Amino acid sequence: MSDSTFPTPRGVSRRTVLRALGSGAGAAALLPWLSNDGLLAFTELQRRMAPRAPKVVPAVRFATLQALVEAIIPADERSPGAKQARVADYIDLLLSESEDEVKQEWLDGLAALDAEAKARFGSSFAGLSPASMDRLMADISRHELEPITPLEFFFKTTKRATIHGYYTSEIGIHRELRYKGNQMLPEFVGCATEDGKDCEHCKQKAGK
Amino acid sequence: MQADPTLALDLDDIIKESRRLSMSITPDTGPWDVIVVGSGAAGGMAAFQLATAGIKVLVLEAGRMIDTQKEYRTMEWPYASMRRQRLPGDERAIAVAEYNFVDRPYGANPAFAKYKKVSSYAANTFSRNWMVNEKEQPLTGTPYAAVRARVLGGRTNLWGRGALRYGPLEFKAKSHDGYDVDWPISYEDVKPYYDKVDVLLGCSGTVEHLMQIPDGIFQRASKLNCVEVEFKRAIAKMGRHYIPGRAGVTTDGVLNKYRTRCMGRGRCGRGCDLQSSFHSPTALIYPARDTGNLTVRPYSIVAEVLFDQTRNRASGVRVIDSNTRETMDFKARVVVLGAGTLESTRILFNSKSRLHPTGLGNSSGLLGCYLSEHLMGIRGSGFMPSRIGTETTLDDGRPVPPYVPRFRNLADRHPDFLRGYHFQGGGGCAEYPGMAHETAGYGKAFKSSVRKHYPAMISLGGFGEVLPRKENRVTVDSEVKDIWGLPVLRFDYRFGENELKMAKDMAVTVEEMLVAAGAENIKISSEPLPPGWSIHEIGTARMGDDPKTSVTDRFCRLHDVNNVYMADASPFVSGGTQNTTWSILAICWRTMDYLKEQMRAGNV
Numbered sequence: 104m105s106d107s108t109f110p111t112p113r114g115v116s117r118r119t120v121l122r123a124l125g126s127g128a129g130a131a132a133l134l135p136w137l138s139n140d141g142l143l144a145f146t147e148l149q150r151r152m153a154p155r156a157p158k159v160v161p162a163v164r165f166a167t168l169q170a171l172v173e174a175i176i177p178a179d180e181r182s183p184g185a186k187q188a189r190v191a192d193y194i195d196l197l198l199s200e201s202e203d204e205v206k207q208e209w210l211d212g213l214a215a216l217d218a219e220a221k222a223r224f225g226s227s228f229a230g231l232s233p234a235s236m237d238r239l240m241a242d243i244s245r246h247e248l249e250p251i252t253p254l255e256f257f258f259k260t261t262k263r264a265t266i267h268g269y270y271t272s273e274i275g276i277h278r279e280l281r282y283k284g285n286q287m288l289p290e291f292v293g294c295a296t297e298d299g300k301d302c303e304h305c306k307q308k309a310g311k
Numbered sequence: 312m313q314a315d316p317t318l319a320l321d322l323d324d325i326i327k328e329s330r331r332l333s334m335s336i337t338p339d340t341g342p343w344d345v346i347v348v349g350s351g352a353a354g355g356m357a358a359f360q361l362a363t364a365g366i367k368v369l370v371l372e373a374g375r376m377i378d379t380q381k382e383y384r385t386m387e388w389p390y391a392s393m394r395r396q397r398l399p400g401d402e403r404a405i406a407v408a409e410y411n412f413v414d415r416p417y418g419a420n421p422a423f424a425k426y427k428k429v430s431s432y433a434a435n436t437f438s439r440n441w442m443v444n445e446k447e448q449p450l451t452g453t454p455y456a457a458v459r460a461r462v463l464g465g466r467t468n469l470w471g472r473g474a475l476r477y478g479p480l481e482f483k484a485k486s487h488d489g490y491d492v493d494w495p496i497s498y499e500d501v502k503p504y505y506d507k508v509d510v511l512l513g514c515s516g517t518v519e520h521l522m523q524i525p526d527g528i529f530q531r532a533s534k535l536n537c538v539e540v541e542f543k544r545a546i547a548k549m550g551r552h553y554i555p556g557r558a559g560v561t562t563d564g565v566l567n568k569y570r571t572r573c574m575g576r577g578r579c580g581r582g583c584d585l586q587s588s589f590h591s592p593t594a595l596i597y598p599a600r601d602t603g604n605l606t607v608r609p610y611s612i613v614a615e616v617l618f619d620q621t622r623n624r625a626s627g628v629r630v631i632d633s634n635t636r637e638t639m640d641f642k643a644r645v646v647v648l649g650a651g652t653l654e655s656t657r658i659l660f661n662s663k664s665r666l667h668p669t670g671l672g673n674s675s676g677l678l679g680c681y682l683s684e685h686l687m688g689i690r691g692s693g694f695m696p697s698r699i700g701t702e703t704t705l706d707d708g709r710p711v712p713p714y715v716p717r718f719r720n721l722a723d724r725h726p727d728f729l730r731g732y733h734f735q736g737g738g739g740c741a742e743y744p745g746m747a748h749e750t751a752g753y754g755k756a757f758k759s760s761v762r763k764h765y766p767a768m769i770s771l772g773g774f775g776e777v778l779p780r781k782e783n784r785v786t787v788d789s790e791v792k793d794i795w796g797l798p799v800l801r802f803d804y805r806f807g808e809n810e811l812k813m814a815k816d817m818a819v820t821v822e823e824m825l826v827a828a829g830a831e832n833i834k835i836s837s838e839p840l841p842p843g844w845s846i847h848e849i850g851t852a853r854m855g856d857d858p859k860t861s862v863t864d865r866f867c868r869l870h871d872v873n874n875v876y877m878a879d880a881s882p883f884v885s886g887g888t889q890n891t892t893w894s895i896l897a898i899c900w901r902t903m904d905y906l907k908e909q910m911r912a913g914n915v
C-alpha cells in the first residue's frame with residue numbers, strides 16, 4: 104500500500120485536500136465548518152494512518168490477509184476493494200489490542216488458509232490464480248450460516264471484520280455506497296410523492 | 312496503543328472549570344430557595360422554570376460540566392479513527408446477551424477485570440465520557456440494562472429525540488380497560504404544558520388527529536423517503552398509520568441564543584453541535600443560568616435528603632464532592648429530585664431517619680414499586696422491490712425515522728393482552744449498510760448485492776407497554792455500596808405474561824405489515840431485549856390522591872413531606888408506548904408552576 108493515497112499536508116491547496124478527501128458533495132458541505140488548518144490536519148491524520156507497519160500479522164501472512172479481504176470485497180468497476188481501503192491494517196490494529204487467544208485464532212486461520220492453498224494448488228493463498236482462489240473461496244464460504252470446518256469459521260470471522268472495515272472506510276462510504284448524508288441540508292427531501300410529484304427514484308406516482 | 316485523536320479528547324478546560332465551580336460553591340455561598348438534584352430533562356426543566364421566575368436555585372450535578380462544542384462530534388466520519396469508532400482497548404460496553412447471563416453487579420465479573428471502565432450498552436465513542444462506570448456504581452438483583460450518565464445534561468446529551476405525548480389512553484388507562492388505576496390527573500391537565508414545551512423547545516411533527524397520540528404545536532416535519540412511502544401506502548389499507556416521527560428537535564428555530572435550527576445531518580444521538588436537538592445544557596441550563604438566579608455545582612453526589620424532625624420537613628441535602636470526598640450539607644426551603652426515576656428513588660431510600668426508617672416518602676411502603684418501561688427487541692426488516700438496484704439517495708438527514716402509532720386495544724379488545732405497542736423505524740440509505748452482514752457470499756457478487764439492496768432496506772422495531780405491577784420494584788441493597796459508600800439499587804423486575812404475549816403479537820403484526828408492503832427477504836427478530844433497554848423507566852414513586860396507595864400527590868410532591876418534589880418520571884402511573892422525555896418535561900413544568908404558587912403563597 105503506497106503513501107501516495109493521500110498527499111502530504113505541506114503546501115497542498117484546499118482543492119487538492121478536498122479531492123483527497125474524495126467525498127464529493129459531503130466534503131463541499133463540510134467546507135464552511137472546517138478551516139484550512141482543520142482540513143490540513145484531517146488530511147494529515149489520514150496520511151499518518153496510511154503507512155502502518157503491521158504489528159501482529161507477520162509480513163508473509165499479511166499478504167494472505169490482504170488477499171483474503173480483497174477476495175471478500177474486491178475492486179470492481181464502481182470502486183476499489185478492501186485492499187485499497189486498508190482493511191488488513193484495520194484488522195491488524197484491532198488484533199494488536201486483542202487478547203492473545205484472539206490473535207492466535209487469526210494467525211492460525213491465516214496459516215491454515217495458506218496450507219490449504221498449498222496442498223490443493225501448490226501456492227500460498229496470495230499467489231493463487233483467480234480461478235483457484237475462487238474455488239477455494241467457494242469451498243470455505245459454503246456453510247456460511249452454520250460453519251463446520253475451522254476454515255469455514257475463519258471465513259465467517261474475516262468476512263464480518265472485512266464488512267465493518269470496508270464500509271466504514273472513505274472508499275466504502277463515499278465511492279462504493281455513494282452515501283449522501285452527513286451534510287448540511289436546509290430541508291430533507293424524501294420521496295418526491297411527499298411533495299405531490301411522481302418519484303424518479305422509486306417510480307411511485309403522486310397522490311396514490 | 313496507537314494515539315487516536317478521536318478518543319483522546321482534550322477536556323482539560325472543562326474539567327478545570329468544573330473543579331473551579333465545585334470548589335467555589337460551598338454551603339455558605341447561598342442562600343438558595345430551592346435545591347434541584349440532577350440537570351437532565353427533569354432537573355433542567357425544574358431549574359429553568361424556577362430561575363426564570365426569580366427563585367434562587369442550586370442545581371447539584373453528580374458529574375462534570377460539559378463542553379458541547381468539543382464533545383458533540385456530530386459530523387465525525389467513522390474513518391476519522393483507524394479503530395472506526397470502537398471503544399479503546401481498556402473500556403468495555405456490556406453486550407446485549409451479557410445482561411442476561413453475567414451476574415450482577417456487572418462490573419464485578421472476573422471476565423471484565425482487565426477493563427478500567429465497564430459501561431452500559433449505550434456507551435460508544437461519543438457517549439463514553441458521560442457514562443457511569445459499572446465498577447464504581449454497581450447494581451444488583453435481576454438483570455436490568457440501566458443506562459446512567461453523570462455529566463451536565465445527563466442522558467439528554469444522547470437521547471433518542473422521540474417527543475410523544477401521553478394521551479387519554481394513558482392518563483385514564485383503567486377507565487379504558489379496567490386494569491390497575493387511572494392517573495389522578497387527566498390529559499387536559501397536562502395538555503397546556505405539552506403545548507408550552509413544544510413552543511419552548513421545538514417539536515417536529517405532523518397533525519394527525521389520532522386519539523392514541525395527541526397532536527402538538529409542531530414545527531416543520533420530516534418527510535418519508537421512498538421505501539417508507541411504499542410501506543405507508545400498504546399499511547394504510549390495513550387501517551394502520553405510518554407517520555413522520557415526532558422529534559424534540561427544532562426544525563424552524565426557537566427563541567434561544569444557544570440553539571440553531573436543524574440542518575438535516577442526522578447523527579443527533581451523539582449530541583447535536585448546532586443544538587437543534589433538545590439537550591438540557593443549551594436548551595434549559597444555560598438560559599436559566601443567564602438569569603443570575605441559578606448556581607450549578609458539578610461533582611456533587613447527593614447522598615440523601617436531610618429531614619428536620621422538629622419541623623417535619625426537608626431541610627436540604629447531603630452532598631459528597633466526588634473530587635475531594637468531602638461531605639457537606641446544603642440547605643434550602645424546597646428540595647426537587649430530578650436525578651432520573653431510578654436515582655431519585657435511590658436517594659429517597661437512602662434518606663432514612665427515625666420518622667422515616669424505610670426511606671423518605673415511604674410510609675405507604677410503595678416506594679420503588681410499580682417500576683415500568685417499554686419492552687423492546689421485536690423487530691422486522693426487509694427490502695422494498697421498488698428501490699432494489701437504484702442509485703443512492705439521501706434518506707437519513709432528519710431527526711428521527713417515521714412511526715407506526717399504537718393500533719391494538721383502541722376500540723377493539725385483543726384476546727391475549729392488555730394495552731399496546733408502537734413501532735419506530737424507517738429505511739433507505741444509511742451510512743452503514745448493516746444488511747451486508749446478512750448478505751451471503753463473497754467477491755463481486757456479494758459486493759454488488761449489498762450495493763443493490765442498500766437503498767431498499769426497511770426496518771422497524773417495537774416498543775410495548777410493560778404493565779405497572781407492584782412486584783416489579785427496586786429497593787436498595789443491604790450490603791453492596793458504590794465507591795462513595797452509598798447503598799446501590801437492587802432490581803426485582805421481570806417481564807410478565809402480558810408483555811410476552813404482546814411481544815408475540817408484535818412479531819406477527821410487523822411481519823404482516825412487511826408482507827403487505829411487498830417486502831422481500833423479510834427477517835423477524837422475536838427475542839425481547841433485556842429489561843431496561845428502553846431507558847424509559849417510570850413509576851417508582853407513583854402519584855395518587857390516597858397516601859396509602861401512592862408516594863406522591865397529583866403535583867408530584869411527597870405525601871409524607873410537603874417540601875420535596877419529584878421532577879422526573881418516578882411519579883408516572885403508567886407509560887403507554889410513548890417515549891418518556893416529553894412527558895417528563897411537561898409534567899415537571901406543571902409541578903414547578905404549582906411549587907411557584909406554593910412559594911408565593913408562603914406555604915413552603
